[in-house]
Structures are given as C-alpha cells and as structure tokens.
Amino acid sequence: MIKHEKAAILFRHALRRFSFLLCLGIAGALFSATLVRFAPGYGVQERELDPRWSAQSVEALRQEQVLHEGLASFYFHYLSALAHGDFGESDSLKRPVRELLAQRLPLTGNAIIRGLGVAWLAAALLAYLGLASRGWFYEASGTAVSSLLLSLPSAVIAMLAVHLRAPAFCAISVVVFPRLHRYMRSLLVRSYDQPHVLAARARGLGSVSIFWRHVLPLAMPPLLALLGVSFAIAFGAAIPIEALCDSPGLGQLAWQAALSRDLPLIVNVTLIVCLVMLAANALADLAGRAFAGDTQ
C-alpha cells in the first residue's frame, strides 16, 4: 500500500514536470518567434538588394511578405510549422534548421555522453581513492590539478586537444572532470563523517561494505542531481571545443550561427538545447526522488 502511494506521488510529480516542460516549450517557441520577428533585417530578402530585379518585381516580393506581416498571423504560421517539426530555414546555410539539427545533434550527443562517462569515472575513482588514502600529498596534488584545470578556459583546452590530436570528447571530459571531482570529494567526505558511518566503522565493517551500504545511498540523490548539471556544463563546453576542434556538432553550428548572425538558427538551437537540458534535469530529479524514496 505504502509502495503504491509512493509510486502515485512520484507519478504525479513526473506529470507535473512534464506539463511544466510542455508549457515551457510553447513559451520558449513564442519567445523564439518574437526574437526572429523583431530582429533587424526581418522580412528583407537578398533579392530586394539585387540591382538586376526591377522595381515591380521587388514590390511583388514585398507584397508576398505582407501576408506574414501581422503579428497574430506570424505567430500562427510559426507555431503551426513548429508543430509539424518545421523550425524554418537557416539564413546563412540556406538549409532547413530541422535537417541541420538532425545531422548535428547525434554527433554532439555522442561526444557529450562519452566525455561525461570518462569524466564521471575518473572523478569517482579519484574521489574514492583520495578518501581511502586521506594523505596530505594526495590532498594537495588533487586540489592543485583540479584548480589548474578549473583555471583554464575551455577554448584553451580545445586548442590543446587539437594539438595533441585528441578527439572532442576527451576535451569535454577534461573540462567537466575538475568540477565533478571537487563536488564528489566534498560530498563523500561529508557522507563519511556522518555518525552512522562512524558507528559502522567502529563495529568493524569493511571499507567496501561501508561505502556501498552507508555512504553511497546517502550521496546518491545529490550525485544524481549533479548528473543533470554536468550535462549543462558539457553542452556549454561543446561550443568552443567543437568550434576549435572542427567537430561538426551542435556547438559548432551555434558558433557559426552567432558569427553569421543567423537568428532563426541560433534561436532554435538554443531552444532545443534548453529543452534537452530541462528534460535531463527533470529525469535526474525524478531519479533522485525515486532513490531517496527507496532508501527512506
């Protein structure tokens, strides 16, 4: 019975998050449409500036645009196109945004997942080893390395990766690793200092058993929340890394769109990234709640 109640609460929470995400998607789409509509140069076609076109032809082109000039009509057309998966056309690349997204998103997703995998493994291993040894040398060297990596701009790490011919995901893992390591270390230290862990240690339980049974369940909900945050860090790092490593992903696309002031493209890329991030955070939050519910 209690299990059923917990599942119902979790389901209601998931439903609330999903409806929030849906509302946000619609609001984000409207906001994106507003940005595109009011951007300088909206409605002006390149053909209008071509001296070979006669005045009547230019006027005819402008008349075609009049159809979409009304705000309500513009929003209606934009949203109905969006509902059919049409994100419009890129001004600079002259290709449908949907096609570009479908092409680039898997590449970035792949690099981010592999980069996060390496970063999480390295950070978890080093944080655990640091706690097991608890020596000053390890403490000092770990702090120095993570401080040094935190002080490097991700673009410099990307340039180093290019020089070393390392793939983009390695650079992403180097950017994410110090942030994860610092947080994980302090989280594990706090968990190990809990009275029940001290009591378990006093009773002679093995370190592996203490870690799996007493420390990890305590640290798991914040670690799951960190998973959502690490996705945002990795996506942010993907821009300079993909731009400088010449990796044709979403980060490079956003950079090219910003350089060519391609507003329909950058706004839609940002909207998609925002929704992906919010979905990742919502999933991490739900997993954390489910885990906390199980352990309570």
Added chain:
Amino acid sequence: MSPVQKAAALTLCMIFALMVFATIFVPAPYARQFRDVPNAGPSTAHPLGTDALGRDSLSRLLYGTRVSLLLAPAAALLSTLIAAVLGSAAGFLGGSFERIVLAVTDISLALPWLFLLLTVRAMLPLDVPPMASVIIAFLMMGLLGWQASVRVICAAARGVRDSDFLLLARSSGCKPVRLLLCQVAPNLRPLFYAQFWISIPLFILTEANLSILGLGVMEPMPSWGNLLRGFEDFSAVAANPWRLVPLILLVIVVMCFQLVLPSQEVIQ
C-alpha cells in the same frame, strides 16, 4: 586568513598594481606596429617579443590585463547587484513572486551559459568599434550572469524573513521597503561580497572563451582572450615559450581568486 590565502591576495594586489601603472611600464602603445620586426623574440626593446603584426607583446599583455581585470569586476558588480535586488526581494516577499523568480532562474540555469551569450551576441551587430565590443561583452555577462547568485541570496533572505529581529522591526511599524533596505540587505552583505568574488574568475574565463571564438573583445583592443588566440598554432608557441606568458598570468589570477574565496560552508 590562511597563509595560502594571504599569498594569493598579495599576488592579486601586485597584479592589480601592475595593471594600474601599466602606462609606466609599456614600451609602446598596444596597437603600434613595428613592421620591420614581426614575430621577434625577446629583446631590450621588446621584452616579450612582438606578434605576427609586429606589435609589442608586453604592451598588449599589460593593456589586455587592464581590460580583463577592470571589466570582469565591473560585470561581476552588475550581476551581483541584479542578483541582490532580485534574490533579496524574492526571499523576503515570498509567495508567487519568489516562485516566478526561482522558476526563471531555474530555466536560465538549465541553459548552458555560452549558448545564452551566443544567442544574445548574435542579435547585436558584429562590426562594432573595439571599445563598443568591450562594453557589449561585459554588459552581456553582467546582465546575464546573475542566476546562480539569485538562488543563494534568495535562500539566505528566506532565512532572514523568519528571524526574530525582523519580526520585531515589523511589529515596530517598519515598511516593507525599509525592512528590505535596512534590515534584510545589511544581513546579507557578506553573501553579496562572496557572490561578487565568485563571479569575477567566471567572467574572466568567459571573456577569454568568447574572445577566442571571435565574439568578445575585437582587435586591435587587447584582452586576455584576444592574446590567447595565438595558441591556435601550438607548434609556434612551443618554439617561442615566452608566448605562454598571457596564459600563465590568466591561470595565476584565476587560481588566486579561487584561493582567496572563502569556502561555501563559511559563506553560508
């Protein structure tokens, strides 16, 4: 303050002094081109050599340090002010205002910071004069970088809202605005300072990333980000190690800021 924190603070003071008195040390104006000595090594005339356009690297480094170290704190001040106003008001007033502010903050936090900056930068013209590009870069960071601080300040203000001294002030007839300005804000002042200090290294690194990508401070104005663009040719840097100086300086400054900062446990 621990000895390490004191050493970091001293280093920062020295670098700031160097930045303030840069005009005394610079061998030449930052944009002046010595066309007969491009890519020159260190000499008495050019202690850090010259770049590909024959500009004196030491002059560019000192002026670039000035640009980055003056404007990152300015952007941090702006973002902290916005966060202080929004966070304290949301935490103090509570209710739907707090929920709206926190929802907007959560949404902005979910979006990677560089994506947001790129979107806003794309809406502004790219061919702007160098000084305008400096102002745009740091205004953008100041206006868009308040989200993380708002959450922390709002949580602290919520704690103050339920305190006894505020109840006493309220029962004495204090108006909400006066309560916010005279009771809540002074109690949150250490937190404002901490958030200000935390933002500075973040903005220094963001400026470096934006300028390396060609979307930050425009040439010929130097900044740390602009100076780091030379790193794209790493083999040239390996052959001329003095070109590493801007990166070393940036790393030292950011590390010093990290060391000087009190830990989150102390702040809270």
